[in-house]
Amino acid sequence: MRKWLSTVAVSTAVLTFASTSAMACGEDDMPGAKPAAQAKIAGAPDAVKNVKLLANLPEAQGAISISFLQYGWRDVMMVSGQFGLKAYDLANPAKPKLVGELNIPGMWETENTEVDQHRKLVFLSRDPRAFGGNTHTGESGIYVVDARRPEKLSVLSFVDVPAGHTTSCINDCQFLWTGGPAKADNQPAEWGGRPIWVTDVRDPKHPKVNPNPIELARNDGKTDYVHDVQVDSQGVAWASGRGGVRGYWTNGVHRDPVTGKFRRATANNPVPYAGGKISELTAPSTFMHNSYRPPGTNLLYITEESFNDGCATDGVLVIASLKGSFNGEGWRSTPQQPFRLTSVSSWGVAGQEGSDPASDDCSAHYFDVNGHVLVQSFYSQGTRFLDVSDPTNPRQIAYYRPADAKSWQPVWHRGLVYVADNVRGVDVLKLGA
Template sequence: MRRWLKGSTVAFSVVALTFVSTVPAAACGDEVVGNPSGAAHAGHGAAAAKNAAATSAVKNVEQIANLPDAAGATSVRFLKYGHKDVLFVSGTFGLKSYDIDNPRKPKLIGKVDLPGFWQGEDTEADPERKLIFLARDPRAYGGTTNTGESGIYTVDARRPDKLEIISYVKVPAGHTTSCINNCQYVWSGGPAKADSQPAEWGGRPIWVTDMRNPRKPKVFPNPIDLYRNDGKTDYAHDVQVDDMGIAWSSGRGGVRGYWTEGWHRDPTTGKFRRATATDPVPYAGGGVSELTAASKFMHNSYRPVGKRTKDGGDHPRWGKDGDLVYVTEESFLDGCAADGILVIASLKGSYNGEGWRSTPDKPFRLKTIGSWSVAGQEGSDPVTGDCSAHYFDVEGKILVQSFYAQGTRFLDISDPTNPRQIAYHRPGDGRSWYPAWHKGLVYVADNVRGVDVLKLTR
């Protein structure tokens, strides 16, 4: 047994900063409808007041643990140390690590104190080098999207009981940071543009940082994923990498996939060239129909990639030939009916660069084959705000998704044209931000409650 699992579970604080944040802990801060400046969505505060007296709704879910000391949580990640698993939670407090050998009794073992941090959404972990990458949003420590500083903290987690920040680098984007090419590089996106950035931009695109030497990160000067919104450079929110190694960038204007390694035909030029993290080759993707996602702001995505079974058929987990992409819209309007939804779209017709040639006069849109909204669903509270879709995770044919004050929802996606809710967990005092499957359980980063550990009982 490793030494860090023995003895006291009292957290070891490596870094203590004294910044004070003026940003409400419950506010997501993503770009939303009616919020062009990128300021924290004011509706979250009102929703918190409503939630104080809200009742809970639970079906086919058992809550087996709660970590209230992680209040302010925005994201969860897992790293494996031999036979031991460790949960990492990022949030407005910074970073915390937990021994989850007994998931009913997680034990706090380490932390990095960053009071006033904003916000570590979709924090990334390098499983080989045991590194954690924390995106610093310009609203951290009381800053603003207009003038605040953004960047990346790199945390050495080789000893999860003695976490250590080994570098910090300023990056022109910093709402999210995602691993590319096995975490040798990271892509950072969002939020709304700074005053110093081009006036015609609608938000920050992607910047690339070389993390091959994590103690000396190197930021490349030229951004990528430009002109994503019908020819306009706009807010690239987050990046997910599928099992083929294709990086999918979601944001205003849709979702677009890129090769980041190997030689590939560039559909925008018709020529073959080498793809790199700093000069990726377009693959597929594009905008989502405004009839499905009126805001055009896509928060994050997931593309199930097909692997053939022994008899030549499709693996039952995936859509045929990987033509489907699951993507969420984040938007906040009065009431729940028009808030952000889960969209299942087909990539067919987008493999020849159509999404990169889209213009307002000749728009290209992916075909929507299915969608799901929390509005009006069993277990929902129509009075409570924060009904937008947020992060989700997939295990087999079950998709689990956060819907802020509407809680965590479990969907059967065996028929992508008709997602069906099979379970939900909506605490009256919670705001679900980020769920993640791990060994049959779901760990939910709840910005109010900390982390809930859920077991699907159906």
């Protein structure tokens, strides 16, 4: 079959791109942040248990995020990264076939790329560090990509947004919530990072950005860095960042626990639901990277992203209880009267079987859950599979840590795990030897 590749010149910034390696997901001024493309210590052996590698896609080196689009019977994987966007046909799920590309060399970072299944759109976040920029003055925003034909990916529009580290679908991708990274020079000095801006993409060719940010005062009353947003099975949008995780209704009529009154929730004016800051005893950095609420529970699975000397104090997976946070406690927390969620358990790679003691690039990163098995990226410490059937005691049941690992995001799809690895490209894994 003939393979058609679409190369698109997106902006003049692409043409003047100055090469740079990606940093870890945090800010460029975050102490200890690691370059995403930094290789592991030479000579470190592979460590694999109960996992089979089915395929590796090295042409996707620089991969950051993975998502999937269905076209009737056809299944397509979208891989975003520093290169832009690549489309892979999954007629054989174990052997993805590259069928289309949107070349945007120098993108930073396209983390948490999301797709609109109905309209076949892909939303790429442009961090201000893209194309050699920086968090102080660089341009940030969102590319809306037309993926109706995976072989002919094209940019429908680009819109400037005052945030751009991640962007997430809200209300069936009619709106986007975009957050992070560190604040720009023209933003309020008292902010610790960028909050969320809302973009109306009901007309994807003409996105409209609400000038008024939301999810303010999240860190004991201080506006701070919102890193990522994930929507649970009930429709609650969970905003993770420095200062914990807070959930919002974005549709329907709900009681606002902060005011005690019922009102209609919208993407631009959401209604608080639950959540709050994580105990510093569990997550000393308080920088919560992303989260997931298992259906039918009052638990949150949360990544703390943090880099320090040695693995022992790097970021961990945290499981916390939402109990005690449903009356607006997380919105009234102050340094003088702090509110903290109760931690149920935590898990990190330090000292675990399969870990490389010579590497200190060990922070927890994105994860995905399938039943009682959670799969999570830990950068140079690879991809770990945990049994979370007992949330108070997560247990490692398998791992995949090649010597050159830089595991960024694992995603379950049709029984397999597709891993965006910033050095290796994409690995296709099967749990069970």
